[in-house]
Amino acid sequence: MKEQELKDYLKEKGLRLTHQRENIIKHFCDKNKHYTVEELYEEMKKEMPGIGFATVYRTLxxxxxxxxALERRFKDDVTRFEPLHKNDHHDHMICIECGRIxxxxxxKLERLKDGVAKKHNFCILLHKLEFYGYCEKCRNKKIKGKK
Amino acid sequence: MKEQELKDYLKEKGLRLTHQRENIIKHFCDKNKHYTVEELYEEMKKEMPGIGFATVYRTLxxxxxxxxALERRFKDDVTRFEPLHKNDHHDHMICIECGRIxxxxxxKLERLKDGVAKKHNFCILLHKLEFYGYCEKCRNKKIKGKK
DNA sequence: ATTTTATTGATATTGATTTTCAATTTCAAT
DNA sequence: ATTGAAATTGAAAATCAATATCAATAAAAT
Structure with missing residues (x-):
């Protein structure tokens, strides 16, 4: 995400670029993590001790x-946010042991999607595909644990 | 779902078959809907006026x-339940206009899944695939509305 | 029929999310 | 640089679905 695009957006909407917003956005967009509000809030407090939870929430x-950014929710029932990069169409695989995403x-999904849409006369705009299971590390741990 | 299977399950766990449970289960398993607790509770009240929300919740x-039964959650952020039929592996397509599921x-998904699992050394146990868009009816309405 | 114990329904609690509001900050216009 | 209108902040309160509690009730084993 380019700094300028954001500024344009703010101006267009009559919104303001505050220190809090600037820092939150820098911090958030840098990483490629899937933050909960709580997680990002905890990290932001280190940079800006007085910052409020609501500000982080509202900035996201x-x-x-x-x-x-995109809002997502996996099986753990908390809302997560991830920075959105242009033309980035990915899905998620989540480890049910360690939570790794x-x-x-x-x-192939595109073809699958077209087929289903045609069959049911649906106009599909977006999708959600998630796989749940054990990542390599956790699977190995499990195998060792059984011995 | 067979009545007997349920009774066996209850006995095995030392649980009891109450009128409430019996009615809720009959009502729920008959239909092939995706109920929220609230929705099922509203319908149950017509059959059993005194029934409590918590009872419906606990029975589900x-x-x-x-x-x-299976517990699911779509983009509208409420938990839904659907009766589970043996060997029934389906996914969902949801109309963002009328909510039809x-x-x-x-x-094809199985092959896709295998490919992704192998590539990332993951052991996939379950998945979630949802499509969102307009169903036939709502799409037609939209086209007419524009004229 | 009696007794034991699960279940019920009403209500309270939880925990994440969202809103509120007075104090503060931004920023465009002077 | 100063001002003033309007957006933003942080703390606290409200919301809302989901879950837990508990005294009264009902199932089923004896």
């Missing part, structure tokens, strides 16, 4: 509204 | 624990 909402991309 | 939990099955 802002990023979603602006199209710079792996992103993957697969083109 | 019971069905999930027994393997007779269509179930579909597609075998």
């Amino acid at each position: 909402q802002l990023l979603v509204a602006a199209g710079f 792996i992103e993957f991309e697969n083109k | 939990q019971l069905l999930v624990a027994a393997g007779f 269509i179930e579909f099955e597609n075998k």
Whole structure:
């Protein structure tokens, strides 16, 4: 996400670029993590001790509204946010042991999608594909544990 | 779901078959809907006016624990329950206009899954695939509305 | 029929998310 | 640089679905 795009968005909407927003956005967009509000709030407190939870929360909402972030929710029932990079169409694979989230991309899904849409006369706009299981590390641990 | 299987399950666990449970389960398993607790509770009140929300809630939990129902959550952020039929592996397509939920099955997903699992050395146990868009009716309405 | 113990329904609690509001900060216009 | 209108902040309160509690009730084993 380019700094300028964000500034344009703010101006267009009559919004302001505050220190809090600037820092939150820098911190968030740098990493490629899937943050909960709580997690990002905890990290932000180290940089800006006085920052409030609500500010982090609202800034993430802002990023979603602006199209710079995506809101997701996996099986653990907390909302997570990830920075959105242009033309980045990935799905997620989640380890049910350690919580690790792996992103993957697969083109076969498009064909599958077209087939299903045609069959049911549906106009598909977006999808959600998630795989749950054990990542390499946790699987190995499990095998060792059994011995 | 067979009546007997349920009774066996209850006995095995030292649980009891109450009128409430019996009615809720009959009502729920008959239909092939994706109920929220609230929705099922509203329908149950017509049959059993005194029934409590918590009872419906707990009975659905019971069905999930027994393997007779599945718990799902779509983008609208409320938990839904659907009766589980043996060997029924379907996914969902949801209309973002009217909320209609269509179930579909597609075998291509298995191959896709295998490919991704192998690539990342993951052991995939379950998946979630959802499509969101407009169903036939709502799409037609939209086209007409524009004229 | 009696007794034991699970279940019920009403209500309270939880925990994540969202809203509120007075104090503060931004920023465009002077 | 100063001002003033309006957006933003942080703390606290409200919301809302999901879950737990508990005295009263009902199932089923004896």
